[in-house]
Amino acid sequence: MTDSDIVRYRLANQQISQPMFTKPAELVAWLGAVQGQDFLAAKWALGLRLPTTTETAIDQAIADRSVVRTWAMRGTLHLIAADDVHWILNLLRPRLHILSASYLRRLELDEKKLTKSYDAMTNALLGGKQLIRQELNVALAQAGIPTHDIRMNLLLVRAASHGLICCGVRRGSENTYTLLDEWIAPTKLRERDDALAELTKRYFLSHGPATLQDFIWWSGLTVAEAKVGIHSVKEQLIQEMYNKQTYWMAQRERFGYDTSLAVHLLPSFDEYLVGYKNRTAALGSLDFKQIVSAGNGIFSPVIVVDGRVAGTWKRTVQKNTVLIETNLFNALSATHQEGLDLAREGYARFKGLAVYGR
Template sequence: MTITWDQVRAWRLRRQFLEPRTDAPGAEVVSRLCGAQAQVKSSAALTALLRQAEPRPEDVEGGLADGVLLKTWAMRGTLHLLKGDEAGDFLSLAASARTWHSPPWQREFGATPAEVEALVDAVSSALDGRVLTRDELVAAVAADAGLAKLEARLRSGWGALLKPLAWQGALCHGPSRGAKVTFARPGDLAPGWRGVPDPDEAAPRAIAAYLGAHGPATPDAFNAWLMRGALRKTPLRRWFADMGDRLTKVDVEGEEAFALSEHVDELATAEPSRSVRLLGAFDQYVLGPGTNDPRVLAPEHRARVSRAAGWIAPVVVVGGRVTGVWEQVDDAVVVSMFPGARKPSMSALRAEAGHLAKARGTDVPEVRVS
């Protein structure tokens, strides 16, 4: 079956609750997107709120408070909000890459695989039924003479040594204690937590979830999204092959990719979109396929979106393509279209600015196009 990239983009907009927007709870939006990147907490909330027809800011905070949502290091080693009953699948596949077994990782972060394994046990024990700040957790772990040498590394704000522990389900972020980050065990926060399953069990669910929002896609695209290509190729290919007739190969303008079989008819009948959307920083519409995907973001404009220190800029999306960026400057939303991109109508941009204001609980800003 042959489909066009215009159809793919239109289908993704619909599947990701961007056209039309949804009445679904924030946690269900996060679920559909396979998480919301939460390096910046407000960006994760905005990812969900901008997809709701009537934004409900209490949805995300309430989801975290009752454990429906978890905040933890997940895809690409970045913080994400994930559904508590789904998080284990993505963590399992991230852990399967065993990045901490590579010599470069060990040289960079100063821990052996055996020490990481010991940390998993020590952290799980320290957090059993407790919520601890980083200082409290590190103090408990460093009391073990065999792990004391890792104390300085564990205190690093980047959390490099904590990420493999999160992938193995030993910890996640807990409720903030003032300005201090806390950690807990996922099972102590999320009633739906099912643990970290075997990768072969987790893979069909994780792949189906990804393709259901960001497909059609190749195994390499899934690998790049999940772990920047660090998954081993042999099990990755097997996971896709083992899904059998649940997946269908489609031809997208000469490129072969996989789609969920249940979505093929919808893809084939999708009508190209002309919608205009203002999306926040670190939005999953961009991160799902990745900023290297030229069908979403032209390579010559990538540096305008993917910036220094891993920052992903707020974007203007027209017809499913990223055609500009925007920023808040005082009381105005300033839109900067890429050279050669067609400027959306001011009425469409003002409508989007109005929805942005609803999501953020602010006055409607002026819109300027630079």
């Protein structure tokens, strides 16, 4: 196996080069979860993999509650299929609590204050209410819970990890928060071993080839848990050795797509990069700092050619049109330039806009 093989299989498994789903919830379930702290980027992450869909359809999937946005892997906002939210949160909760414990102690948020904050959020949101952050701030302040510094972030993440709250429909540019069990019907929880096996299988089928360390990074699970997960599903995967690392993936024969002419516009924080601890296959000799905004650690939207990062891009929306500007690290061939133009058109179609400028 080579780096070229790795990116080719990842493009296929992640539904970028060979999309096979038509509904957002089906795609999200296949991927396990889709990183979603940047909401606009997360919607395009789905649109990129659902060529016939639109941004409006993604918004509708969230409004229809088939896809839920909440804090999951690593305490980061993700999009998760509604049928999977409860068991995924239940699986990840112990690890998330361990990771947040030191922050909570530092900010003097003990169990008594956490429980008080849960009660305040519940009382404020009961009855299907969807409140923005400032409105929840007021409710918590009235209950005597401090929300300055990063306290509010931690309280939201902790409440979400307990399965108490999730994001509702956006109000303008602001997130809203609502009670999870009022937003979607509670589902039967999987036994822990079954949940671990299912999450492991979904990761390697959708993100493979990937290593144990990649899975640990993506899921936030411990080394021991990740090893148990792989052992439980290894009969459904194949393994390859490359650079003294074991890679796990779906069966090879499913994929034969030639990516050599494909150009893709990936959003910031796309699973194609953020889903792995080791991103060398996609970056090649690039310095990772070239695609991360200075000072804030935010992934830039990237241009991918032949599975490799070849530049960055940004978009400017004006009325009924969108300008897509590119920063290419090297000149493109005429064929790849045509591919880039097609990728621009695909993004504009997703937004329901016309492209202007090249």
